[in-house]
Amino acid sequence: MTDALENLRQILSAKLGDTLRDARIDREELTVEITLEGFHAACLCLRDDPACRFDMLIDVCGVDYSEYGDGAWEGPRFAVVYHLLSLPHRQRIRLRIFADTELPIVPSVVDVWAAANWFERETFDLYGILFDGHPDLRRILTDYGFVGYPFRKDFPLVGTVEMRYDPDQGRVIYEPTRTEERVVVPRIIRAEEEGRYNARNQ
Amino acid sequence: MPEINNFTMNFGPQHPSAHGVLRLVLELDGEVIERADPHIGLLHRATEKLAENKTYLQNLPYMDRLDYVSMMCNEHAYCLAVEKLLGLEVPRRAQYIRTLFDEITRILNHLLWLGAYALDVGAMSVFLYCFREREDLMDVYEAVSGARMHAAYYRPGGVYRDLPAQMPQYAASPYRDARRLDELNANRQGTVLDFIEDFTRRFPGYVDEYETLLTDNRIWKQRTVGIGVVDSERAVQLGFTGPMLRASGVAWDLRRTQPYAAYADLDFEIPVGSTGDCYDRYLVRVAEMRQSNRIIAQCVNWLRQNPGPVITDNFKVAAPPREEMKGSMEALIHHFKLFSEGMSVPAGEVYTAVEAPKGEFGIYMISDGANKPYRMKIRAPGFSHLAAMDEMAKGHMIADVVAILSTMDIVFGEIDR
Numbered sequence: 001m002t003d004a005l006e007n008l009r010q011i012l013s014a015k016l017g018d019t020l021r022d023a024r025i026d027r028e029e030l031t032v033e034i035t036l037e038g039f040h041a042a043c044l045c046l047r048d049d050p051a052c053r054f055d056m057l058i059d060v061c062g063v064d065y066s067e068y069g070d071g072a073w074e075g076p077r078f079a080v081v082y083h084l085l086s087l088p089h090r091q092r093i094r095l096r097i098f099a100d101t102e103l104p105i106v107p108s109v110v111d112v113w114a115a116a117n118w119f120e121r122e123t124f125d126l127y128g129i130l131f132d133g134h135p136d137l138r139r140i141l142t143d144y145g146f147v148g149y150p151f152r153k154d155f156p157l158v159g160t161v162e163m164r165y166d167p168d169q170g171r172v173i174y175e176p177t178r179t180e181e182r183v184v185v186p187r188i189i190r191a192e193e194e195g196r197y198n199a200r201n202q
Numbered sequence: 203m204p205e206i207n208n209f210t211m212n213f214g215p216q217h218p219s220a221h222g223v224l225r226l227v228l229e230l231d232g233e234v235i236e237r238a239d240p241h242i243g244l245l246h247r248a249t250e251k252l253a254e255n256k257t258y259l260q261n262l263p264y265m266d267r268l269d270y271v272s273m274m275c276n277e278h279a280y281c282l283a284v285e286k287l288l289g290l291e292v293p294r295r296a297q298y299i300r301t302l303f304d305e306i307t308r309i310l311n312h313l314l315w316l317g318a319y320a321l322d323v324g325a326m327s328v329f330l331y332c333f334r335e336r337e338d339l340m341d342v343y344e345a346v347s348g349a350r351m352h353a354a355y356y357r358p359g360g361v362y363r364d365l366p367a368q369m370p371q372y373a374a375s376p377y378r379d380a381r382r383l384d385e386l387n388a389n390r391q392g393t394v395l396d397f398i399e400d401f402t403r404r405f406p407g408y409v410d411e412y413e414t415l416l417t418d419n420r421i422w423k424q425r426t427v428g429i430g431v432v433d434s435e436r437a438v439q440l441g442f443t444g445p446m447l448r449a450s451g452v453a454w455d456l457r458r459t460q461p462y463a464a465y466a467d468l469d470f471e472i473p474v475g476s477t478g479d480c481y482d483r484y485l486v487r488v489a490e491m492r493q494s495n496r497i498i499a500q501c502v503n504w505l506r507q508n509p510g511p512v513i514t515d516n517f518k519v520a521a522p523p524r525e526e527m528k529g530s531m532e533a534l535i536h537h538f539k540l541f542s543e544g545m546s547v548p549a550g551e552v553y554t555a556v557e558a559p560k561g562e563f564g565i566y567m568i569s570d571g572a573n574k575p576y577r578m579k580i581r582a583p584g585f586s587h588l589a590a591m592d593e594m595a596k597g598h599m600i601a602d603v604v605a606i607l608s609t610m611d612i613v614f615g616e617i618d619r
Contacts, residue, residue, distance in 0.1 A: 027286055027552055055438050059564060061579040069570045083553055083566065087438065090459050094553065115441025118589035141243035141618060150248060157255055185257050189572045190546050
């Protein structure tokens with residue numbers, strides 16, 4: 001399994017050249033980082049090249065790295081992560097592209113994998129990442145008329161609005177939320193201790 | 203010559219065949235669908251955002267509530283992700299118990315699907331038969347976890363506890379006399395495994411009953427054959443997985459191609475369809491129920507012969523036994539830390555997937571070393587399937603929309619998350 005991945009990693013390094021920014025194998029999974037400019041061409045190559053044949057797009061999701069490691073992150077804020085599956089070779093690969101922080105726009109891959117359509121709409125809805133070339137980039141999961149991008153780290157967990165029926169106006173109205181955010185278990189990153197969380201039964 | 207206009211129709215969100223809360227905007231030319239635009243998100247609870255604010259153990263019960271008819275399969279994917287991040291090995295017996303319950307879950311899911319599908323297409327009685335069998339399997343869920351649906355039985359490192367020695371029995375009540383009570387408790391005299399084994403002996407006969415009602419039924423065939431056809435190439439392109447992909451003729455099943463838990467040691471077949479229409483998807487799912495039954499029988503056999511631990515002995519991940527906590531200070535500290543701060547998981551990212559009854563259910567998890575996930579993405583099979591609704595429904599009649607929607611095995615808990 002790992003040999004096959006290492007093999008694939010070398011093939012990709014040769015084929016994609018400068019487009020490939022990084023390729024590493026961790027926990028038997030290959031993660032490939034690709035530049036924004038060469039992304040679309042790289043996707044076509046991954047799908048059609050006989051050595052790759054990643055014919056199925058499993059998943060697309062956005063990531064907001066702004067609070068990663070409690071401020072240890074230095075790269076761009078937004079990333080889009082793609083999971084691909086090759087049925088003929090029984091292999092998986094993960095692609096990551098970083099988008100601009102101010103105006104995140106990445107190329108759409110709907111013309112490469114039709115499955116990308118809704119996944120890209122979801123990523124746009126939740127993270128505000130735009131997909132250039134998407135045929136129908138509407139919100140998908142959030143309410144009609146929703147404001148904001150709820151999965152960004154600076155969006156509060158309790159949201160911004162709440163909804164109730166107003167008997168005076170005879171309709172449902174939105175108001176600023178009165179719910180207070182409550183943290184029961186604080187988020188802790190423990191300083192590294194040698195082998196502390198290494199499983200005992202390994 | 204009267205003027206004929208296209209018109210738009212709202213299907214749902216309060217429609218009995220919308221399988222929960224789907225608003226489907228249909229553009230019609232007479233009775234023919236020109237465009238189907240599903241509006242989803244009415245059940246959106248932001249599970250992924252909640253997960254970023256909960257510890258790894260607190261997140262587990264949320265998994266049950268995603269696809270709420272295949273509960274334990276969701277938990278399985280989540281546990282695999284945490285275990286892979288930790289580099290944790292799971293005891294063999296726990297893996298067999300997981301396999302057993304994955305397959306029980308698959309039968310539960312397919313039974314609900316079959317009943318609901320038949321009801322949508324117009325066959326009333328199948329639903330009642332399916333729920334009769336679901337009752338037995340729900341009782342097994344209850345016996346091991348205390349809950350009939352939202353079990354929270356799998357834990358990172360294994361399963362919560364071993365299978366109980368005694369199958370719970372019906373109690374006396376004013377509504378049933380002694381003879382009826384004995385009848386109900388007849389197959390509940392032994393252990394849970396005895397009860398499951400009894401079920402595996404009865405179940406093929408039940409599947410024959412459903413097939414008698416449906417498989418050669420002329421009306422059933424008229425409503426399903428040639429409806430919603432997707433060829434194999436298109437199914438891959440659209441990201442179909444599970445029975446939807448196999449009915450289109452692609453023999454892809456994660457239990458075989460990327461084995462997890464104990465599937466590598468078990469003997470079962472992968473049913474594959476040929477035409478990719480609604481009828482084929484029905485046949486594939488019915489055949490899968492028979493295969494699941496075979497797997498369950500093999501697991502029962504193995505579990506009988508191989509006692510052992512069912513959860514890891516790494517107390518940083520799973521709580522120590524209760525008796526030990528009474529006397530050991532270290533065990534007490536472990537217990538306290540685990541249920542207050544939770545476990546810390548090494549930084550990294552993993553994607554793990556299981557063959558859930560509906561298709562590939564995956565968890566993509568990023569950890570930055572904290573006691574909570576940094577980002578968790580749930581890959582729900584139904585999401586890709588529903589995205590293909592427009593393509594599958596185009597050119598069909600309104601009545602076929604219900605058949606197509608139902609054949610996808612839609613559950614909004616997982617699609618909206």
